Amino acid sequence: MPKRSRIQSTAIGSLTASSVLALSSMATAAPAAVSITPPNGARFIAGQRFDLRVEGQGTGPYSASLAIDGRPVEFSSGAQDTTTTDGISALGFGGFNLRGYSSASVGKHTLTATFSDATGSVEVSSQFEVLPAAGTRKPIRNVIILLGDGMGVAHRTAARLVRYGATLGDPNGYLNMDALPATGLVSTHSLNSIVTDSAPGMACYTTGTHSQNGQEGVYPANVTNPFFYPRVEYMAEYLHRTRGKSLGVVSTADLEDATPASTAIHTGNRGAGTGIMDQFFDESDAEGSGSYGTGLRVLLGGGRRWFLPSDQFGSSRAATSDYPALPADLASAWGLPEGSAGASDPSRDLLGDFVGAGFTYVDSSTALDAAMLAPEPPSALLGLFAYGNMNVALDKLAKRRNTLLPGATTFAVDDYHAPDQPMLDEMTSAALSVLSHDNDAGFVLLVEGAHIDKQSHAMDAERAVLETLEFDRAVGVARNFAENVDRSTVVIVLADHETAGFSIIGALTGTVAAAAALPPDGAVLDPATAPARQALVGTYDAAGFPRYPILADGYPASMDIDGKILFGFGANGDRFETWLTRPRPIVDSLLPTVIRTELSTAGYPGQPVNRSDADGMFIRGQALGRDQAVHTATDIPVSAYSPRAAVAQQFVGVQRNTDVFVKLMRATLGGY
Amino acid sequence: MNGLPPAPPLAWSDLLEPGASLAPSAKTRALAGQRVRLVGFMAEMELPIPGAFYLVPRPVECDEAGGGTADLMPTSVLVLSESARGQVVPHVSGALDVTGVLEVGNLPGPDGRTSALRLRLDHGSASADHAPAASPSDISG
Numbered sequence: 001m002p003k004r005s006r007i008q009s010t011a012i013g014s015l016t017a018s019s020v021l022a023l024s025s026m027a028t029a030a031p032a033a034v035s036i037t038p039p040n041g042a043r044f045i046a047g048q049r050f051d052l053r054v055e056g057q058g059t060g061p062y063s064a065s066l067a068i069d070g071r072p073v074e075f076s077s078g079a080q081d082t083t084t085t086d087g088i089s090a091l092g093f094g095g096f097n098l099r100g101y102s103s104a105s106v107g108k109h110t111l112t113a114t115f116s117d118a119t120g121s122v123e124v125s126s127q128f129e130v131l132p133a134a135g136t137r138k139p140i141r142n143v144i145i146l147l148g149d150g151m152g153v154a155h156r157t158a159a160r161l162v163r164y165g166a167t168l169g170d171p172n173g174y175l176n177m178d179a180l181p182a183t184g185l186v187s188t189h190s191l192n193s194i195v196t197d198s199a200p201g202m203a204c205y206t207t208g209t210h211s212q213n214g215q216e217g218v219y220p221a222n223v224t225n226p227f228f229y230p231r232v233e234y235m236a237e238y239l240h241r242t243r244g245k246s247l248g249v250v251s252t253a254d255l256e257d258a259t260p261a262s263t264a265i266h267t268g269n270r271g272a273g274t275g276i277m278d279q280f281f282d283e284s285d286a287e288g289s290g291s292y293g294t295g296l297r298v299l300l301g302g303g304r305r306w307f308l309p310s311d312q313f314g315s316s317r318a319a320t321s322d323y324p325a326l327p328a329d330l331a332s333a334w335g336l337p338e339g340s341a342g343a344s345d346p347s348r349d350l351l352g353d354f355v356g357a358g359f360t361y362v363d364s365s366t367a368l369d370a371a372m373l374a375p376e377p378p379s380a381l382l383g384l385f386a387y388g389n390m391n392v393a394l395d396k397l398a399k400r401r402n403t404l405l406p407g408a409t410t411f412a413v414d415d416y417h418a419p420d421q422p423m424l425d426e427m428t429s430a431a432l433s434v435l436s437h438d439n440d441a442g443f444v445l446l447v448e449g450a451h452i453d454k455q456s457h458a459m460d461a462e463r464a465v466l467e468t469l470e471f472d473r474a475v476g477v478a479r480n481f482a483e484n485v486d487r488s489t490v491v492i493v494l495a496d497h498e499t500a501g502f503s504i505i506g507a508l509t510g511t512v513a514a515a516a517a518l519p520p521d522g523a524v525l526d527p528a529t530a531p532a533r534q535a536l537v538g539t540y541d542a543a544g545f546p547r548y549p550i551l552a553d554g555y556p557a558s559m560d561i562d563g564k565i566l567f568g569f570g571a572n573g574d575r576f577e578t579w580l581t582r583p584r585p586i587v588d589s590l591l592p593t594v595i596r597t598e599l600s601t602a603g604y605p606g607q608p609v610n611r612s613d614a615d616g617m618f619i620r621g622q623a624l625g626r627d628q629a630v631h632t633a634t635d636i637p638v639s640a641y642s643p644r645a646a647v648a649q650q651f652v653g654v655q656r657n658t659d660v661f662v663k664l665m666r667a668t669l670g671g672y
Numbered sequence: 673m674n675g676l677p678p679a680p681p682l683a684w685s686d687l688l689e690p691g692a693s694l695a696p697s698a699k700t701r702a703l704a705g706q707r708v709r710l711v712g713f714m715a716e717m718e719l720p721i722p723g724a725f726y727l728v729p730r731p732v733e734c735d736e737a738g739g740g741t742a743d744l745m746p747t748s749v750l751v752l753s754e755s756a757r758g759q760v761v762p763h764v765s766g767a768l769d770v771t772g773v774l775e776v777g778n779l780p781g782p783d784g785r786t787s788a789l790r791l792r793l794d795h796g797s798a799s800a801d802h803a804p805a806a807s808p809s810d811i812s813g
Contacts, residue, residue, distance in 0.1 A: 198738070254742035271740055302742065311778055313788050314694035314746050320784030346780075363692060387694065388742035415684075415729060417692055417746045454743075457735055628718070628735060 030120035031058035033093075036066075036113045037219045037230045039191065040126040042209050043658065045133040045665050048238055049102045049334070050209075051230035053221055054124070055095040058117030060085075062094025066113045073098060076329035088327055090222040097230065100333025106132045131662055135671035139243075140647060141442030141488035142435075143235070143664050144478045145205060146177075148471045149198060149259055150453025150499030153637050158461075158504055159468035161565055162556055165547045176476035177493045180639035182648040186657050187635055188497040191220075194633040198453070199270040201496025201657075202262035202446075207232045208661035216258060217266040226268030227275055227323035227342065231334065235661060236263055236444045239668060240285065240295035241335075244441035247284075248298035248431045252390045252424055252470075253450035255280070255303040259496065263446050264294045267323075274322040274346060277306040281350060282340040286357035286380075292335035297379070298431045298445070299354075302386035302418075304363070307354075310346035314387060317346040354382045364420035368430055377433045386418040392451050392463050393470040396421050397555055424449060425473035432481045442488070442668075447474050456499035457628050461567035462559035462581040464502070469555060479641055487643040490667050492651060494638040494660070500629035501570020507546050508579055509538040511562045515579055521617040522576055531617030536579055537566055571632050573624040576616035646672045676794055679707040679771045684729040687747045687789065694746050696776050696789075704776040710791065711769050714761075715744060721783055723757040724750055727770060727791070741785060750787035 034056035044050060054064045054075075060083030066073050077086040078096030089095035094117065103109065112125040148155070156177065164173030190196035191210035200211035209232050212220045218229035239245040251260040256273035264283065265276050285293030308315035324344045325331075331341035355361050360378035362368045363385065371378055390396075395412035398405050399419065413419050422430075428447050435443040449471030455464035475493055482489035508515060521531035538544070546563045548556040559581045566579055623630045638660065640651040650663040650672060666672060682703065689695045696704075715726040718736045726732075727749045734743050751770055753761065775790040 253739065257739050257742065271736070273740060310780070310786065313696060313778060315778055315788075316741070316786050318780045318784050318786050320780070387746050388744060389739065412730070415745060415747070417688065417694060419692060454735065454739065457738060458733060628733070 030122050031056035031062075031115055031117040033057040033222075034115045034122040034124050036111055036124045036126050037221065038126065038128050038209065038232075039219065040128075042126075042128040043662070044103070044128065044130055044232075045208065045238065045662070045669075046104045046106055046130050047102050047133075047242065048208070049100050049231075049233040051219070051232075051330070051333075052098040052101055052111065053095060053219070053230045054113040054115055055089060055093055055222055056115040056117065056122065057093050057222070059119055060094060060117060062115070062117050064094070064096040064113060064115045066096070066098065066111065068111055069109050070112075076100075076333060077327060086327070088223045088225070088228045090224060093222040095221065095223065097327075097329060099231075099327075099329045100335075102233075103130045106130050133662075133665050133669040133671060135666065135669065137646075137670045137672055138488075139670040140490050140642065140644065140667040141440075142482075142486055142490070143442075143444045143668060144447065144482070144489060144491045145445065145664075146447045146449075146471070146475050146478055146491065146493045147202065147205075147259060148449045148452050148468060148493070148495050149253075150456045150497060150631070151449070151468060151471070151495040151636065152498030152502055152632075152634055154502045154504055155452055155456070155464065155468050156637065158465050158502070158565065158567065159472060161504070161546070162465050162548050162559075163469055163472075163550065166545050175472045176479055177472055177639050180475075180479070180491065180493060180641040180648070181645070182640040182650075182652050184638045184640075184651045185635040185654045186494060186638050186660060187655070188495075188633065188657055195631050196497050197270075197631065198258035198496050199262055202259045204657040205494075205496075205660045205664075206235045206263050208235075208658050208665070210658060212268075214270050215268045216262045216270055217264075218268050220268060225323050226272060227266065227279070228327055228330065229266070229268040231266045231330070234264060234294065235665060236294040236296075237292075238665070239444060240293060241290065243668070244290055244295070245668075246295040246297040246435055246439060246441070246443040248435045248443055248445040249280075249296070249300070250298065250424070250427045250431050250446065251301040251448040251450050252467075253302060253448065253454075254305075254386075254388045255299060255301040255384075256306055257303075257389075257450060259448045259450065260301060260446065263444075264296065272321045272323070273303075273306050274317045274319075275342075277303065277350060278322065278342075278345070278348065281353055281357070282342065283336065284357075289337075292337070292340070297443070298381045298434050299359075300381065300383035300385070300427045300431060302384065302388055302390040304351075304384040305387045307351040307384060309349050317348070317350075319344050319346050322346055351382075351384075365422040365426065366420055368422050368426065372430050372433060377430075377437045379434070379437075381430065381434045383422075383427065383430070385421045386416060388416075389450070389454070390421050391416060391418065392455065393423070393466040393555070394463050394559075396423060397466075397553065400553070401551075423473070424470050425477045428474040428477045432477070432485070436481070436486055447478065449474065453499045456502055456569075457630075459500060459569050459572055459575050459629050461502070466555065466559070473554065482641060482643060490640065490642040490644075490647045490664065492638060492640045492660070492664070495636040498632045498634040498636055500572065501568075501632050501634075503568045503570060504565060505568040506537045506539040506566050507543040508562070508564045508566055509536055509542055512560045512564065512580065518615070520615040522615060525618060533577060533579060533617040538563075569629050571623050571630045572619065573621035573628045573630070575619055575621070577619055578616035642667075644672065676707070676771070679709040682708040682710055682774070684710075684712065684747055687749075694788075700774070700776055700789075703774050706774060707771060707794070708774045708791070709769065709771045710749060711767055712749070713766075714764050714768055715748065716763050719783075720760045720763075721750070721781065721785070722760055723754075724752045725761045725763075727751050727768065747789070748787075749789045749791050750781075751791045751793060753793045755793075
């Protein structure tokens with residue numbers, strides 16, 4: 001981003017020895033960290049709203065000016081020649097905003113700004129581009145984004161192998177996502193790093209612009225509250241405002257998590273759970289004005305703890321994760337009515353607000369089924385199936401099969417006080433029924449398989465694969481909708497990033513029982529000594545073709561079969577590897593019995609929680625010392641389907657993550 | 673071990689009313705303000721609270737940077753140690769037998785997290801390497 005000091009540019013014509021010295025001291029006495037938002041290279045769909053901001057650090061009073069393509073524009077907030085400026089800038093900063101700007105002028109545009117403090121001035125500039133969106137084809141009515149958080153190519157291959165196996169070189173079957181006809185690759189970098197997290201990882205698909213790690217639907221800024229950051233309009237907001245579309249959000253995570261939040265929430269702090277959940281409702285346009293908000297009609301997942309008043313047992317609501325009233329110019333420019341512009345209210349009954357606005361509330365799989373069996377589906381649906389994250393597929397299946405996992409004495413879902421949780425495909429089916437009912441305008445739906453990432457972080461390959469299989473069943477539901485219910489639909493399947501450098505390295509030689517009976521390897525740290533478990537890895541020919549028995553529910557009977565597939569992690573943390581399904585982090589298997597036995601012996605030293613982990617071979621983490629793998633910068637696959645082939649074909653090839661937004665928007669505006 | 677009389681054991685299954693709704697059981701409410709004994713596991717947190725740790729019935733890892741505290745169970749008990757005030761309590765793998773005064777009810781902490789159940793440790797009562805025999809119900813509930 002070119003940046004010139006105005007002082008330097010005017011002093012060039014009169015340099016003397018003394019003036020050089022004076023110029024140097026004058027040049028160093030200038031505001032610092034002067035920036036203009038949006039950053040250089042930002043792209044927007046014609047008519048898409050975004051906030052502009054000029055800020056700098058220094059000694060007040062501050063002033064600034066802004067021009068777009070050489071034409072001066074007025075700020076919507078920021079008093080000139082004051083120390084307070086917009087009243088929301090951080091201490092030592094001055095800030096000036098132009099909220100809710102948009103342009104219909106296709107092409108590149110130049111922003112130039114001058115920021116001054118008591119010591120001098122700095123001029124900055126950047127360029128943004130306005131892209132054409134509307135076309136002459138018939139617009140696509142519905143957009144379904146299925147996001148497997150952390151799901152790379154290897155996760156998909158692993159799920160296919162577990163579900164179908166392979167014989168004589170050919171897969172015996174294909175996943176639903178494999179069968180989508182258009183496949184490409186997507187780069188996953190964020191505004192500030194080659195390695196993204198899930199906040200910008202999703203927001204780039206839903207805003208078309210890069211965000212900074214940890215931030216959702218905003219650009220970074222030095223302001224007093226992360227909800228005051230400069231905003232970028234979401235796909236759902238744009239399409240609700242201009243086309244009357246609705247929004248659905250489905251996730252197996254706590255709904256305050258980054259991926260679901262990055263469809264609708266504007267915040268520089270992905271962890272501000274109270275404010276995030278409040279904004280889901282406050283900016284949903286529950287009254288149906290069509291003039292603001294996302295048109296949220298379906299919200300399914302975990303996170304009941306954010307919906308209970310702060311004094312209610314189990315609530316996580318707190319003022320420290322909430323936000324006060326939004327700046328007046330922000331609220332005005334974004335069309336937020338009074339009552340939707342924020343308040344610090346941890347004692348709020350958010351669940352009551354949703355229900356009062358007409359949402360049907362369900363808290364279990366049984367209740368969800370009952371709601372969907374009604375003569376007409378609900379007009380709006382809120383499903384909160386767990387207090388935090390929903391449980392992983394392995395644990396949900398155990399309860400459904402009424403079969404305790406080996407060594408367990410209780411079901412994990414019961415321990416989490418969420419005994420009856422739906423599977424992701426069931427949630428997706430319900431969401432589509434609600435969103436498509438009596439809705440000619442169409443919708444945007446996000447379906448997230450959240451635990452692929454979480455279990456990959458935990459380097460729990462077995463659970464990560466099961467999560468991928470659960471996610472793939474939801475893909476099948478979406479494909480069926482597009483093919484047989486409403487053909488004016490585009491379905492895309494992708495990820496925000498890859499997690500853990502997941503890889504398929506071979507298969508277990510020998511039996512699971514033999515692997516479990518090996519003596520401990522945990523103390524084998526000398527590189528010259530091969531741990532016993534290292535010899536179990538059957539590579540190349542020795543991997544063969546593992547086959548997992550599949551039950552009638554479509555999932556494997558067990559992930560621990562003789563000759564099971566073995567997985568590695570290229571972005572791993574420290575761990576002990578046993579090649580067996582881990583009782584951690586959710587399933588409690590033999591541990592209570594073992595601990596009880598040990599505790600009965602006086603003076604017995606404490607044992608590691610996961611006894612089998614301690615027996616495993618130690619693998620030093622490449623990225624972190626602790627027991628967590630990290631995200632990678634690897635490209636992720638995208639698969640697309642639409643009955644209108646020209647739409648799906650847009651996703652073939654290598655593309656930027658922000659390109660996905662542009663293509664989806666063009667599809668909904670008649671571009672293909 | 674610390675000169676205090678033995679405290680009654682509290683099983684995880686006794687903490688809350690059974691089922692999907694969250695409400696402290698009658699037994700829990702009756703024991704509020706009194707010394708109790710719990711046996712569980714220290715949740716492994718990415719961002720531990722100084723001077724405290726979460727005791728949980730099953731081994732749990734939290735990835736707060738990724739997902740906040742969303743993996744903690746509703747029955748998580750925030751164990752507060754006066755002797756460790758201001759210090760990060762190193763993670764201990766293995767069952768912990770803790771005794772202290774039980775507190776029931778939501779309380780926001782300085783880090784913004786709200787706890788519903790707390791146990792203020794007897795000084796020096798947490799033992800990772802020597803715990804008396806536990807009955808089967810103590811851990812698994």
